[in-house]
Amino acid sequence: MIRFDNVSKKYPGQTRAALRNVTLDIDTGEFVFLVGRSGSGKSTFVRLVLRELRPTRGAVLVDGRDTSGLPAWRVPKLRRQIGTVFQDFRLLPGKTVRENVAFALQVTGYSRRDIRTLVPASLEMVGLADKQDRLTDELSGGEQQRVAIARAVVNRPKILIADEPTGNLDPTTSVGIMKVLDRINRLGTTVVMATHDSTIVDQLRKRVIELDDGDLVRDQGKGTYGYQA
Numbered sequence: 001m002i003r004f005d006n007v008s009k010k011y012p013g014q015t016r017a018a019l020r021n022v023t024l025d026i027d028t029g030e031f032v033f034l035v036g037r038s039g040s041g042k043s044t045f046v047r048l049v050l051r052e053l054r055p056t057r058g059a060v061l062v063d064g065r066d067t068s069g070l071p072a073w074r075v076p077k078l079r080r081q082i083g084t085v086f087q088d089f090r091l092l093p094g095k096t097v098r099e100n101v102a103f104a105l106q107v108t109g110y111s112r113r114d115i116r117t118l119v120p121a122s123l124e125m126v127g128l129a130d131k132q133d134r135l136t137d138e139l140s141g142g143e144q145q146r147v148a149i150a151r152a153v154v155n156r157p158k159i160l161i162a163d164e165p166t167g168n169l170d171p172t173t174s175v176g177i178m179k180v181l182d183r184i185n186r187l188g189t190t191v192v193m194a195t196h197d198s199t200i201v202d203q204l205r206k207r208v209i210e211l212d213d214g215d216l217v218r219d220q221g222k223g224t225y226g227y228q229a
């Protein structure tokens, strides 16, 4: 589903590459933790998958397609296959839970009928079926992150990328978020989660990919966090 083939990325004006010769394959349906110290290249990795960046060398393939060669008009279609969730939720203020999730579908031209079935189904999956008419500003952090997850997967993307999704949440709330991500993964979505949360990584024992200063230094099945922050 995601393939990095000898990928290097150097930002303009930088002497050191942010990623160096990274080769890996993430199969359909996998759950992968992406770990590494601050500045090790995790966000660069994520941005390459989303084709916000192009590799300086090598190729990034998403669902079999080399993203470098994609013309600009095909990029939105690529991104629709990839749901994204961030540490800071990024919800629309002043709107309800339902409106936040529906918005993602409205802007991509879904019919009202599809929106009426997809939005409640997605909110049900994250455990917010009873909060659809609440303003997101009035929800707890954990609930807001659930809304963001519902929005990310409402169009049933093949891949979900979560960049520090528990970074602003307390440990108990984080466990709830991980249950939701696990449920989405079990339904067939490939999940890549960049995280500094060692407790979660050590508890869930999924595949762990570690970056260190731009190098892929570990790719471990049923892995642990594995380093001291």
Ligand SMILES: Nc1ncnc2c1ncn2[C@@H]1O[C@H](COP(=O)(O)OP(=O)(O)OP(=O)(O)O)[C@@H](O)[C@H]1O
Residues within 6 Å of the ligand: 011, 012, 014, 017, 018, 036, 037, 038, 039, 040, 041, 042, 043, 044, 045
């Ligand atoms: N837009 C940019 N221009 C120049 N250098 C950048 C840019 N973005 C990131 N970098 C550099 O690339 C390297 C990797 O950064 P990246 O943001 O991918 O790390 P990260 O692992 O996501 O860090 P964090 O855990 O703090 O989010 C760092 O040295 C960073 O300073």
